[in-house]
Amino acid sequence: xxxxxxxxxxxxxxxxxxxxxxxxxxxxxxxxxxxxxxxxxxxxxxxxxxxxxxxxxxxxxxxxxxxxxxxxxxxxxxxxxxxxxxxxxxxxxxxxxxxxxxxxxxxxxxxxxxxxxxxxxxxxxxxxxxxxxxxxxxxxxxxxxxxxxxxxxxxxxxxxxxxxxxxxxxxxxxxxxxxxxxxxxxxxxxxxxxxxxxxxxxxxxxxxxxxxxxxxxxxxxxxxxxxxxxxxxxxxxxxxxxxxxxxxxxxxxxxxxxxxxxxxxxxxxxxxxxxxxxxxxxxxxxxxxxxxxxxxxxxxxxxxxxxxxxxxxxxxxxxxxxxxxxxxxxxxxxxxxxxxxxxxxxxxxxxxxxxxxxxxxxxxxxxxxxxxxxx
Numbered sequence: 001x002x003x004x005x006x007x008x009x010x011x012x013x014x015x016x017x018x019x020x021x022x023x024x025x026x027x028x029x030x031x032x033x034x035x036x037x038x039x040x041x042x043x044x045x046x047x048x049x050x051x052x053x054x055x056x057x058x059x060x061x062x063x064x065x066x067x068x069x070x071x072x073x074x075x076x077x078x079x080x081x082x083x084x085x086x087x088x089x090x091x092x093x094x095x096x097x098x099x100x101x102x103x104x105x106x107x108x109x110x111x112x113x114x115x116x117x118x119x120x121x122x123x124x125x126x127x128x129x130x131x132x133x134x135x136x137x138x139x140x141x142x143x144x145x146x147x148x149x150x151x152x153x154x155x156x157x158x159x160x161x162x163x164x165x166x167x168x169x170x171x172x173x174x175x176x177x178x179x180x181x182x183x184x185x186x187x188x189x190x191x192x193x194x195x196x197x198x199x200x201x202x203x204x205x206x207x208x209x210x211x212x213x214x215x216x217x218x219x220x221x222x223x224x225x226x227x228x229x230x231x232x233x234x235x236x237x238x239x240x241x242x243x244x245x246x247x248x249x250x251x252x253x254x255x256x257x258x259x260x261x262x263x264x265x266x267x268x269x270x271x272x273x274x275x276x277x278x279x280x281x282x283x284x285x286x287x288x289x290x291x292x293x294x295x296x297x298x299x300x301x302x303x304x305x306x307x308x309x310x311x312x313x314x315x316x317x318x319x320x321x322x323x324x325x326x327x328x329x330x331x332x333x334x335x336x337x338x339x340x341x342x343x344x345x346x347x348x349x350x351x352x353x354x355x356x357x358x359x360x361x362x363x364x365x366x367x368x369x370x371x372x373x374x375x
Contacts, residue, residue: 025145025152030055030062031082037140039083042154044145044179049073050372052153052179057083058137059156059175061095061205063326064185069300069374074211076301078336081326090323090331093204096137097175098129100160100167101356102202103276103313103345106237110348112168112196112357119166126235126346129204131165136173137204151180162195169195171358184371191364198348199358203368206317206336209296209303213329217317217337218259221295224252224314226277230344230353234269240350242278250275255295258316258337272334273316276344279307288369292339295375306369307341310354314339341368 030041041062044052051065051073062080065073078094080086086094101119108119108127120132130136141156153176160171174190189201208214229250230238245251249261250273258273265272282289288306292314295302305312315338320331347353358364 025147025154027143027145030057031084033057033083033140034087039140040143042143042145044153044177046151046179046181046183048181048183050179050183052177052185054143054154054156054177055083055086056141056143056156057086058096058139059141059158060086060097060137061177061185061203064205066183066209066301066372067374074299075326076207076209076212076303078206078208078212078331079326085325090325092206092319093129093137094325095203095205097141097156097201098204098340099136099173099199099201100130100165100171101127101198101200101348102129102204102340102342103200104128104236105198106235106346106349110198112198112348115168117166117168126237134160134164136160136201141175148178151178151186153178167197169193169197169360171197171199173201175201182371183373184369187368187370189364189366191358192360192362193358194360196357196359198356199364200343200347200356201364201366202313202340202342204338204340205370206320206331206338207294207303208336209294209301210298212326212336213331214335215332216259216335218257218262218334219297220258220337221255221297222252222258222314222337223255223293224277224312225280225282225290225292226312227253227280228278230276230278230311232269232275232345236269236274237346238276238344238350238353240352245277250277252314255293262316262334270318272318273314273337274318276311276313278344279310279312281310288367291341294337294339300374302373302375304369304371304373305339305341306371308365308367309341309343311344312339312341313345341366
């Protein structure tokens with residue numbers, strides 16, 4: 001498994017040692033949490049003018065400014081102006097690191113080593129995205145800016161103690177965001193444990209390539225490198241089977257406008273698109289497989305998603321309800337989408353799925369790249 005990426009604090013000396021374009025990391029106050037902790041906002045820029053902003057609350061991507069076909073920047077992710085927004089009812093995991101186990105666990109129960117564990121049921125009747133009080137999206141992470149050849153960013157670290165949110169084992173977690181001059185945002189995850197425990201981390205940004213706050217994402221064009229998906233019951237728990245997408249509304253093996261076939265899914269349990277797709281593994285030398293491509297005809301922006309993971313959850317923002325976000329912008333239903341690279345939902349209870357159990361002495365690694373271009 002890959003070793004943790006080496007990083008260097010962004011100082012004058014470190015920049016002198018690396019012949020790279022200066023990419024600023026500018027920490028500033030992002031407000032205080034309800035329990036009085038000071039949150040920080042970190043700004044990273046590349047030589048093309050692309051801007052990414054992160055907060056240590058939830059190891060969260062707050063803003064991502066990307067050029068369109070004319071070079072005009074727009075922020076393409078949903079979020080809030082300060083930490084209080086992320087602690088409000090309006091926050092639906094915007095831009096966060098989701099875990100210890102992202103996605104759903106059936107009835108909030110699982111067994112490891114013959115022992116049954118129970119975690120919070122927060123998406124009745126199932127567990128979702130790690131818990132209710134100390135899930136990874138809600139805790140404060142230690143943030144360390146860095147500069148290295150090829151890009152700069154933020155390294156976030158967190159130690160999740162044994163028993164936190166009901167999960168066994170002390171889990172040491174590292175999430176590294178790197179912005180480079182190819183307009184790629186790379187997210188690298190690493191974790192170790194002292195007891196066997198399920199781990200499934202993901203990034204949960206809501207994207208609209210026309211700009212956050214634009215009315216709809218249903219006009220975007222999506223391609224998924226996925227010939228199959230994991231069918232679910234009415235609570236969105238997989239049956240354990242793998243089914244082909246061919247002939248269904250889930251077939252994005254060729255580019256399709258997202259809203260073209262969504263109507264027939266709105267009355268289903270998913271309320272639109274909220275499905276885990278099985279990525280057709282290419283197994284390149286880099287370990288990264290292209291999982292998805294999104295194109296916005298209005299702006300010309302293209303986002304390509306690459307990952308080392310076996311699955312990708314495509315969610316069409318079905319529960320957005322018009323909450324006010326950055327700059328007072330309204331986030332309407334289906335005005336943004338999520339493409340979450342991860343292991344399959346409920347893998348801890350599905351023996352036929354790739355395992356999510358991390359054991360002592362092993363290292364969890366996961367890489368996801370969001371690459372931006374224009375056409």
